[in-house]
Amino acid sequence: MTASSAHPGRTLPPSRRRERGRAPDAIPLRMLGVSRRTSVTLTTICVLFALFTLAPLVWIVINATKTQYNIIQSFGFWFARPFELVHNLLLLNQNVGDDGTYLMWLEKTVLYAVTGSVGATALCALAGYAFSRYSFRGQRVLFALVMSALLVPIAALGLPLYLVYAKVGLVNSVWGMILPSMVSPAGVYLMKVFIDSSVPADLVSAARIDGAGEVRIFARIGVPLMVPGLVTVLLLSVVAVWNNYFLPLILFSQNNLYPITVGLGALASRSTSAGSTQIEPLLVMGGFITVVPLIALFLMLQRYWRGGALLGGLTG
Amino acid sequence: MADAIGIAREGKAPAKARLAGAAGPRRPGGGRGRSRLFARQGVVAVGFTLPFLIIFALTMLAPIGYAIYTSLFTTKLIGGTAFSGFANYSQVLTTGWFWSGLARVAVFAAIQVPVTLFLAFFFASLFDLGVIRLGGFFRALYFVPFAVPTVVAAIMWSFLLVPQYGTYTRLVSLLGFPGTNFFSGHLIVGTIVLIVIWEVTGYNMVIFYAALKAVPREVVESAIIDGASLRTIITRVKLPMVRPAVVMLCVLNLIGALQLFTEPSIVSSFQPGAVSFGFTPMIYIYNTAIGDGEYNLAAAAAVIFALVIAAASVGWLVTVKRKGTIR
Numbered sequence: 001m002t003a004s005s006a007h008p009g010r011t012l013p014p015s016r017r018r019e020r021g022r023a024p025d026a027i028p029l030r031m032l033g034v035s036r037r038t039s040v041t042l043t044t045i046c047v048l049f050a051l052f053t054l055a056p057l058v059w060i061v062i063n064a065t066k067t068q069y070n071i072i073q074s075f076g077f078w079f080a081r082p083f084e085l086v087h088n089l090l091l092l093n094q095n096v097g098d099d100g101t102y103l104m105w106l107e108k109t110v111l112y113a114v115t116g117s118v119g120a121t122a123l124c125a126l127a128g129y130a131f132s133r134y135s136f137r138g139q140r141v142l143f144a145l146v147m148s149a150l151l152v153p154i155a156a157l158g159l160p161l162y163l164v165y166a167k168v169g170l171v172n173s174v175w176g177m178i179l180p181s182m183v184s185p186a187g188v189y190l191m192k193v194f195i196d197s198s199v200p201a202d203l204v205s206a207a208r209i210d211g212a213g214e215v216r217i218f219a220r221i222g223v224p225l226m227v228p229g230l231v232t233v234l235l236l237s238v239v240a241v242w243n244n245y246f247l248p249l250i251l252f253s254q255n256n257l258y259p260i261t262v263g264l265g266a267l268a269s270r271s272t273s274a275g276s277t278q279i280e281p282l283l284v285m286g287g288f289i290t291v292v293p294l295i296a297l298f299l300m301l302q303r304y305w306r307g308g309a310l311l312g313g314l315t316g
Numbered sequence: 317m318a319d320a321i322g323i324a325r326e327g328k329a330p331a332k333a334r335l336a337g338a339a340g341p342r343r344p345g346g347g348r349g350r351s352r353l354f355a356r357q358g359v360v361a362v363g364f365t366l367p368f369l370i371i372f373a374l375t376m377l378a379p380i381g382y383a384i385y386t387s388l389f390t391t392k393l394i395g396g397t398a399f400s401g402f403a404n405y406s407q408v409l410t411t412g413w414f415w416s417g418l419a420r421v422a423v424f425a426a427i428q429v430p431v432t433l434f435l436a437f438f439f440a441s442l443f444d445l446g447v448i449r450l451g452g453f454f455r456a457l458y459f460v461p462f463a464v465p466t467v468v469a470a471i472m473w474s475f476l477l478v479p480q481y482g483t484y485t486r487l488v489s490l491l492g493f494p495g496t497n498f499f500s501g502h503l504i505v506g507t508i509v510l511i512v513i514w515e516v517t518g519y520n521m522v523i524f525y526a527a528l529k530a531v532p533r534e535v536v537e538s539a540i541i542d543g544a545s546l547r548t549i550i551t552r553v554k555l556p557m558v559r560p561a562v563v564m565l566c567v568l569n570l571i572g573a574l575q576l577f578t579e580p581s582i583v584s585s586f587q588p589g590a591v592s593f594g595f596t597p598m599i600y601i602y603n604t605a606i607g608d609g610e611y612n613l614a615a616a617a618a619v620i621f622a623l624v625i626a627a628a629s630v631g632w633l634v635t636v637k638r639k640g641t642i643r
Binding site: 027031032033034038039042043046049050052053054055056057059060063071072073075076077122123124126127129130131134135136137139142146149151152153154155156157159160161162163164167179180182183185188214215218239242243245246249250260261264265268269271272283284287290291294295297298302 | 362368465581588605618
């Protein structure tokens with residue numbers, strides 16, 4: 001499946017030249033009865049909300065180049081001398097607040113995000129395929145059980161996990177973070193809904209009649225058709241792990257295991273007590289560097305989420 | 317068992333059954349060969365679900381069970397751990413912290429969820445009907461905060477709003493409100509509402525947008541022919557057709573809002589004292605467990621809180637269903 005299937009109905013020619021910047025198949029504005037004044041008002045509101053959205057991100061880019069003094073004293077939305085971009089980048093490898101270095105946290109975050117999201121995607125694909133393309137005893141009950149987990153507050157699960165880990169010795173272990181990251185009931189739901197609509201049952205049956213084994217059917221026919229769904233689940237899992245704060249916060253007491261979120265949180269709690277003058281610059285630079293990979297990932301994979309695949313059954 | 321699978325399969329998936337066995341519909345019990353085929357499929361299906369189910373059981377079901385078990389005991393410095401029944405539960409329910417935290421997140425949710433959904437739907441319907449030029453650009457831009465980790469978002473906003481030197485604090489002061497303290501007792505909930513709206517509106521908007529796009533174009537066209545205005549089309553034609561999305565987003569946002577933790581704890585790093593011991597239920601649970609080391613008590617609080625959230629979301633879904641807004 002490619003982008004073309006995500007945007008059906010884009011074949012109509014653009015109806016009028018004056019409405020540039022609108023989708024080619026959009027209903028002409030004149031027909032919607034939108035006066036010029038309404039249009040201007042609505043556009044203004046959109047621009048204001050865009051500024052509201054963009055301002056903190058602009059702030060973080062600008063302030064990643066400042067010294068502590070200037071972060072506090074100079075105007076937040078403009079640059080100030082000295083220009084400390086390189087100096088602040090070097091801070092990423094320094095143990096400024098005694099909680100380890102940013103690069104260490106980044107390395108751990110990547111480890112958790114990659115293993116957790118790849119694992120989650122694989123498990124969701126297998127389970128979603130089974131729930132969608134097979135019928136077996138207890139299927140409905142199992143699926144209902146998995147779906148009921150959607151109502152369990154994930155953060156409220158952090159403490160119970162910690163209690164179990166304390167019993168089995170998984171506190172301060174990377175597995176303690178990776179294993180729960182691999183479980184995504186929402187991902188199973190998304191995959192099931194996606195497979196329902198894009199892996200034809202007839203195709204699976206035809207392959208079966210041709211004598212293909214079940215695993216082979218899954219790998220050769222199912223997986224290639226599931227790619228957009230897989231990418232969506234992968235994206236959502238990466239974001240979930242990258243953002244996770246509560247679980248690693250209660251799980252890890254050794255700072256060499258911290259992901260970025262916990263590391264920055266620990267650094268932030270040192271910012272008010274007078275200490276190193278490097279804490280604020282590192283906080284800002286670290287925050288900026290944390291955001292970059294995710295935004296890049298989203299821009300690269302735009303066609304998958306912009307079509308609205310994030311939502312599965314909600315669209316129906 | 318093999319036959320049972322055959323029957324279940326036949327009943328639920330006639331299309332598949334028809335292809336798998338030529339005479340399928342005429343043989344409710346299934347022949348020997350087909351039964352064996354389905355038995356094998358049952359085994360394969362279980363094999364496919366097993367990896368997920370094992371880790372699911374280990375990291376979700378087992379912890380929940382163990383938390384309930386733990387909550388029934390009390391650990392004393394002298395005397396060790398002893399069974400204490402519901403003593404921890406009554407202690408949680410009689411502490412003011414749990415209730416005040418719950419009341420605070422309830423107020424928080426009552427403001428944040430409707431405002432977020434209103435904004436998200438408002439923008440999604442503008443972009444959907446193409447009322448705004450460059451809608452695709454705005455749509456991508458509004459979604460960007462979804463890629464910003466909550467901790468980073470809270471840090472940025474704290475820098476912008478901190479009373480001593482925050483850029484927004486200064487701007488507000490220039491606008492005629494000197495000495496505004498966004499982290500004071502009066503404003504802190506509103507401040508966190510603002511931060512969370514910044515974080516989640518775009519994501520909600522994308523979901524609304526996809527739901528709106530699924531509404532057939534003919535529906536809007538006939539509304540136009542009937543002389544409906546833009547506002548009528550959005551509120552009377554489109555909105556009722558995306559009710560399921562509204563209902564689900566309500567639940568998801570509600571669950572998220574009640575679990576509020578990250579934003580207040582980061583804010584409290586910038587302004588010590590801005591956030592109390594039991595500011596939200598999650599903060600209360602964290603402080604009780606990690607701060608005080610009272611794991612049994614915290615487990616009881618976590619169980620109660622999970623039940624409250626489940627009850628709130630199920631209650632909401634049942635209410636909505638009874639009113640007949642979703643099928």
